[in-house]
Amino acid sequence: MYLLIPAAGMGKRMASNRNKLLLKLLGKPLIAWTLLAAEAAQNISWIGIIGQVADFPDFKEILTKLSLTTPVELIIGGETRQESVYNGLQALPMEAKRVLIHDGARCLATPELFESCGAALLDCPGLVAAVPVKDTIKVVNQTGVIQDTPDRRQLWAAQTPQGFEVQLLKQCHQQGRSLGWQVTDDAALFEICQLPVKVVEGEETNLKVTTPMDLAIAQFILHERLGK
Numbered sequence: 001m002y003l004l005i006p007a008a009g010m011g012k013r014m015a016s017n018r019n020k021l022l023l024k025l026l027g028k029p030l031i032a033w034t035l036l037a038a039e040a041a042q043n044i045s046w047i048g049i050i051g052q053v054a055d056f057p058d059f060k061e062i063l064t065k066l067s068l069t070t071p072v073e074l075i076i077g078g079e080t081r082q083e084s085v086y087n088g089l090q091a092l093p094m095e096a097k098r099v100l101i102h103d104g105a106r107c108l109a110t111p112e113l114f115e116s117c118g119a120a121l122l123d124c125p126g127l128v129a130a131v132p133v134k135d136t137i138k139v140v141n142q143t144g145v146i147q148d149t150p151d152r153r154q155l156w157a158a159q160t161p162q163g164f165e166v167q168l169l170k171q172c173h174q175q176g177r178s179l180g181w182q183v184t185d186d187a188a189l190f191e192i193c194q195l196p197v198k199v200v201e202g203e204e205t206n207l208k209v210t211t212p213m214d215l216a217i218a219q220f221i222l223h224e225r226l227g228k
Contacts (some may be wrong), residue, residue, distance in 0.1 A: 001043045001118040002096040003161075004088040007031055007051045007059075007104035008077030019055050020209065021104045026222050030209060032062050033107040033222075039068045041114035046070065046096070049104070050077045050088040085186060086173045092166060098122070099169070100161040101186055105209045108221055113203050114161060120200045121163035128163075128187045129202035130156035159202040162186050168195060 007021050021031040028036075031049070038044045047070055049059055056074050063072055075091040077084035085101060092099060098121050102109060113129060120127050133155040139148040162185060172189040175181075183189050187197045205221050207214060 001114075001121070002046045002048070002092055002099045002166075003038055003044050003114070004048045004050060004075075004085065004092075004099055004101045005031070005034060005038075005104045006077065006081050006084045006088070006101065007049050007055070008084045009081070009105075019051070019058075021107075022055065022058050023215065025107065025209075025215065025218055026226075029058075029062055030107040031059070031104045032066060034102065034104050034109065035062075035066060035068060035072070037109055037111050038102075038114055039066075039070050040111035041118070042111075043115055043118040044070060044100075046093060047072045048075050048088050048091055049073070050075045050084045052077055080182075081185075082173075082176070082183060086177065089166065089170050089173060096166050098163060099166050100163045102161040103208060106160055106206055107209060108203075108218055108225075109161070109206050110203060113206065117161045117163050117200050120198065124198045125168055125195055126162075126164045126187065126190045127198040127200050128185075129159040129161055129206070130199045131159065131202045131204055131206075133157055156199055158185060158187065159206050159208075160185075164190065 022029050025033060038047055051059060053076060059074055075088050078087055100117055117127060117129055133152045137150055137152060137155055138146045141147050164186060169186060172193045176189050181192060190197050209215055209218050
């Protein structure tokens with residue numbers, strides 16, 4: 001299974017002037033935890049990190065320290081996540097038939113989650129890791145007035161990894177570029193193209209580290225997980 005890690009963003013909401021994936025969590029950069037989980041997954045055979053050239057020296061230093069056995073390639077990202085994933089898809093090895101895409105900021109994903117998503121992708125064209133929504137969700141208009149309360153039994157919070165057949169996802173991205181679609185994840189492109197996306201049970205601890213509070217929560221989770 002091939003894995004792409006979008007890692008080209010800045011840490012504005014983290015109040016950082018550098019790529020937030022370089023920030024430390026228990027002594028290791030955020031992206032290092034993502035890479036270690038991917039390395040431990042039995043079905044990940046290739047990793048592509050999609051980032052900005054300015055971060056490549058830091059990424060290379062991290063990779064040197066981790067001494068991964070899984071091949072890793074650095075890929076130049078774009079202005080948006082959508083553009084970065086497009087670039088990543090073009091850089092996949094020719095033999096890649098299926099790909100998992102995982103945000104580097106979701107640094108607590110376990111090897112088991114990568115494995116379960118990879119296994120499920122063998123039987124469907126697209127999937128997304130997700131967890132059932134626990135809170136009651138309100139649909140609110142621009143004036144702050146509630147318009148609807150959807151049935152939360154049908155609501156899932158999307159995570160990553162998301163997985164797809166490579167050729168289909170390339171076609172969706174190309175169509176999106178041609179028609180000017182702007183989406184926040186690859187599953188949305190599949191949906192617009194009326195392709196099925198399966199939900200795979202994600203992990204409650206698979207949070208996206210976006211703010212300093214997220215970083216503190218991630219540290220607590222890792223402490224518990226590692227028994228420190």
